Amino acid sequence: MSSKPFSSVWLREPRKSAAAPGRSREEIVAAAVKLLDEEGLQGLSMRKLGARLGAGATSLYWYVANKDELLELAYDQVWGEVVVPDPDEVGWRDAVSALAYGMRETILRHPWSADLIGRLPALGPNSMRVGDRIRRIFKAAGFQGLDVDFCGNTLTAYVFGMTIPEIAWLSSMGEEDIEQMRDAVRMAASAHPEMLESVDTLAGGDPGTVRRMSFDFGLVSLLDGLERRRAS
Amino acid sequence: MSSKPFSSVWLREPRKSAAAPGRSREEIVAAAVKLLDEEGLQGLSMRKLGARLGAGATSLYWYVANKDELLELAYDQVWGEVVVPDPDEVGWRDAVSALAYGMRETILRHPWSADLIGRLPALGPNSMRVGDRIRRIFKAAGFQGLDVDFCGNTLTAYVFGMTIPEIAWLSSMGEEDIEQMRDAVRMAASAHPEMLESVDTLAGGDPGTVRRMSFDFGLVSLLDGLERRRAS
DNA sequence: ACCTGAACACCGTTCAAGT
């Protein structure tokens, strides 16, 4: 196990900028997000980002302690895009659903963020805002004490666990490799009739639609299960 | 988006070895798993692994096309450790629970595997075996057609989504940084009373126990939800 | 059939030096 000491950008005071700073953290983070959206996590290097900003390779280290801090900043930016519903206006089930779909769509819009889930501390203001909202929704639903946290953990686990492989599926191949990939799975599954059956069943529908159906199936099941807990 | 063409070790014929090969794929994969267990994903480099095997830095490329293929092999090895219950003997709810806990424990035993989930194709025989078992269990429970896949997706999503952050929590810090880390969260959450409350509620119990309770809470809820679907 | 070392094109990060 590696076990490095814990650290995060959000625990350090940012540098105080002078009157007219050439660059700013915001500018750097925005450029990083843009580069990540365009070229993925692998496409981001400190040198490349520096070059894009017309700066020397290592200038960024003035604004940011290291690459991980930059990624923390970019990651929190993504969480800022998640639409958080107001639980007082729509019943808790609808609020949870909206939030789950919102999280999913945001991650799909920034596929590189899926690679960061759980690998980087999520202590930024936007992450906190989403976490806060999740708690409020479940409290408003009537959950208490530890159960409020457990509900939140369960929901985010489901959304993350469902979305991460979705991203992998989408990005590991182009558009028309689909049939080629299905053949691959068929071959890998040749020893297991059940699995083969699965491939063929799924091959019928449009992949995007099937994924959405799958997401909805699990989400509804989860909500049903939570509702049962709440009632008891 | 990066979108490289899809490829996997499991789709290529391995090299045929002569009578007395100096090294073998099995030996290399075993050494890789050992190194990964000891030093984590970051700790594995082709050079370091080569050195451990008493080989030149680049000898491994004879047995494996690239590092990703090596990781695919190591990853599937991990899936081989998952205990898969027989659904004919224990009822579907118990079978699903056992499998979920089995997956969780296996991942916790090899924390680096969590970083690979969804980032690498899982087409190896051991992954397939687990996938097959999951399908069989849900079929035996009475699910049909697409629902069988949806149940499986939901279950694995939950286990992955719950376990990935668990790993992060465990590996991002040592044993006694816990209180320091809690302070960090408290500070980050200072704008959100709900979140603060959460930190304090959770601070009471032993972290490992609380995590297990959380896992169980979500799992039971999920099973309840699926049961409801099955009945209707 | 298997292994080697040198070489290529990269990385993140540090740091003394500049303005």
Added chain:
DNA sequence: ACCTGAACACCGTTCAAGT
């Protein structure tokens, strides 16, 4: 206060050459 370039210690991978 901010930026630079050179340098360090790494990477994964290719490939001609060896046995």
